[in-house]
Amino acid sequence: MSATIDFYFDFSSSYSYLALPGIAKLADDLDATFNWKPIVLGAIFQSMGHAPPDPDTAKGRYVWHDVERTADLAGLPYRWPKPFPFNGITASRIFWYLADSDLDRAAEWARAVFHASFGEGRDCSNPAVLGEVAAAMGQNADTLLAAAADGAVKAKLKDVTSEAMRRGVFGAPTFFVGDEMFWGGDRLGQLEQFVRGE
Amino acid sequence: MSATIDFYFDFSSSYSYLALPGIAKLADDLDATFNWKPIVLGAIFQSMGHAPPDPDTAKGRYVWHDVERTADLAGLPYRWPKPFPFNGITASRIFWYLADSDLDRAAEWARAVFHASFGEGRDCSNPAVLGEVAAAMGQNADTLLAAAADGAVKAKLKDVTSEAMRRGVFGAPTFFVGDEMFWGGDRLGQLEQFVRGE
Numbered sequence: 001m002s003a004t005i006d007f008y009f010d011f012s013s014s015y016s017y018l019a020l021p022g023i024a025k026l027a028d029d030l031d032a033t034f035n036w037k038p039i040v041l042g043a044i045f046q047s048m049g050h051a052p053p054d055p056d057t058a059k060g061r062y063v064w065h066d067v068e069r070t071a072d073l074a075g076l077p078y079r080w081p082k083p084f085p086f087n088g089i090t091a092s093r094i095f096w097y098l099a100d101s102d103l104d105r106a107a108e109w110a111r112a113v114f115h116a117s118f119g120e121g122r123d124c125s126n127p128a129v130l131g132e133v134a135a136a137m138g139q140n141a142d143t144l145l146a147a148a149a150d151g152a153v154k155a156k157l158k159d160v161t162s163e164a165m166r167r168g169v170f171g172a173p174t175f176f177v178g179d180e181m182f183w184g185g186d187r188l189g190q191l192e193q194f195v196r197g198e
Numbered sequence: 199m200s201a202t203i204d205f206y207f208d209f210s211s212s213y214s215y216l217a218l219p220g221i222a223k224l225a226d227d228l229d230a231t232f233n234w235k236p237i238v239l240g241a242i243f244q245s246m247g248h249a250p251p252d253p254d255t256a257k258g259r260y261v262w263h264d265v266e267r268t269a270d271l272a273g274l275p276y277r278w279p280k281p282f283p284f285n286g287i288t289a290s291r292i293f294w295y296l297a298d299s300d301l302d303r304a305a306e307w308a309r310a311v312f313h314a315s316f317g318e319g320r321d322c323s324n325p326a327v328l329g330e331v332a333a334a335m336g337q338n339a340d341t342l343l344a345a346a347a348d349g350a351v352k353a354k355l356k357d358v359t360s361e362a363m364r365r366g367v368f369g370a371p372t373f374f375v376g377d378e379m380f381w382g383g384d385r386l387g388q389l390e391q392f393v394r395g396e
Binding site: 048050057058059061062065066069070073165168169170171181183184186187190193194198 | 246248255256257259260263264267268271363366367368369379381382384385388391392396
């Protein structure tokens with residue numbers, strides 16, 4: 001049993017962070033390879049006329065609580081980053097720079113940024129914070145931050161965001177097994193059933 | 199271990215139908231009592247400016263597929279009622295008429311309407327179809343359909359819909375354990391954890 005799963009996410013997506021333990025478990029259980037694919041979800045929302053839930057509505061209040069409760073019941077540390085939502089574009093560009101030479105290193109970067117953002121509540125829109133995350137990984141902070149300004153890296157992030165939109169992505173996290181799409185960490189159980197052919 | 203769980207739903211809600219096996223299992227596993235509460239979700243959507251997902255959008259297409267896949271993976275019969283969405287107000291009023299004297303009979307009615315709608319694809323906005331569902335339950339169809347026009351029964355459905363909105367309901371199915379709210383059948387696992395105090 002092995003599978004390749006595309007995993008589209010935005011660094012500012014709480015539910016993407018909350019899906020990480022399920023992803024790690026599934027990678028083991030299915031001997032699956034996850035292709036981590038950060039995108040700019042805000043650009044997709046904008047083109048679709050969507051918006052993140054407004055915290056002053058019934059749905060917004062519920063979603064905020066649901067995020068905290070989901071973390072709590074899973075025993076996962078959770079702190080709202082300030083500001084929230086935040087701009088994850090620099091973190092995403094650095095991911096794609098790293099991915100060009102080392103996919104595992106890029107995934108390690110993604111996990112580290114998620115942990116700093118939602119595990120520790122740090123502001124990962126701030127280059128200084130990203131520099132510290134890079135340094136803690138043993139990476140050269142200046143090199144990574146400079147790479148985020150590179151034209152090819154910027155283009156890659158735009159391309160993957162366009163690719164996601166073409167495939168029907170409208171939220172995060174979103175997973176694909178071939179053309180079969182699953183939206184939300186709470187569909188990982190169905191994804192597993194699907195892969196196992198049950 | 200026992201618990202009382204309020205269960206708000208709309209007869210036209212696919213995800214409410216899909217939650218029924220999970221509800222039955224939880225009722226057994228937790229020795230829980232579910233208070234079935236049909237509401238007019240359309241009235242809540244209207245007051246909030248929400249709309250059901252448009253099938254011509256990326257999200258709408260995904261949701262349609264997700265409903266079918268969820269039924270398929272659960273081994274649950276599923277047919278889209280025609281029309282869909284449909285007006286569940288008469289079915290809901292009959293529920294509340296039955297609930298006034300016999301809660302179990304009312305829940306049996308709800309399961310029968312859901313099965314006719316989504317298991318068989320029948321049009322449960324049609325009084326003739328509801329009459330057949332009533333007769334198959336051994337109920338007098340004329341009595342039930344006449345009751346749906348009763349002022350007190352109509353008022354009850356409005357009251358419960360208002361109650362749901364006051365408690366923060368914005369979609370269906372929605373569950374409450376005391377004041378703790380859970381939206382969606384895919385949160386029944388968390389609801390169980392919550393009740394067990396895990």
